[in-house]
Amino acid sequence: MNVNDYQRLALRSEAPQRTRNERLLNAALGLCGEAGEWADTLKKHVFHDHPLDTAALSKELGDILWYVAIACDALELEMSDVMAENIAKLRQRYPDGFSAERSLHRAE
Incomplete structure (x- = not known):
């Protein structure tokens, strides 16, 4: 998939009628939250002897990309x-x- 196509498709699932600042704040907080979930999954593997859950890590990376797409669009990038x-x-x-x-x- 082309990254700019992804960006346009991701925007379809963003909540409507948000100001630019609200969109940027939503993206910033979302990135922090999703990065934390990604790190927590990896932490459980490294420190709690859980199997490496590549499916969960992939899903969290997708969520991170979604917030990056929102941030880029809010900045007109x-x-x-x-x-x-x-x-x-x-x-x-x-x-x-x-x-x-x-x-x-x-x-x-």
Whole structure:
């Protein structure tokens, strides 16, 4: 699926008639909540000897993407542009791939 198609389809399930600030706050709180659920599932695997529940982790990642789509739309951004900007930043920061040395001594 194309990421911008996903963004448009995800918006179909957003509650209607919200202000921009409400949409941004909903996205911010939702991202925190879903990231917490993702982390909790992983915590149970690592520290409580539960089997790794990749299905649950996948569902939580989907929920995280939904909130990212809402945030991007509220900011009048396309997810693909945000993703491309992030890759450009990472290429500049780590032109030859990740390096602990470059991570420790970043120019920015």
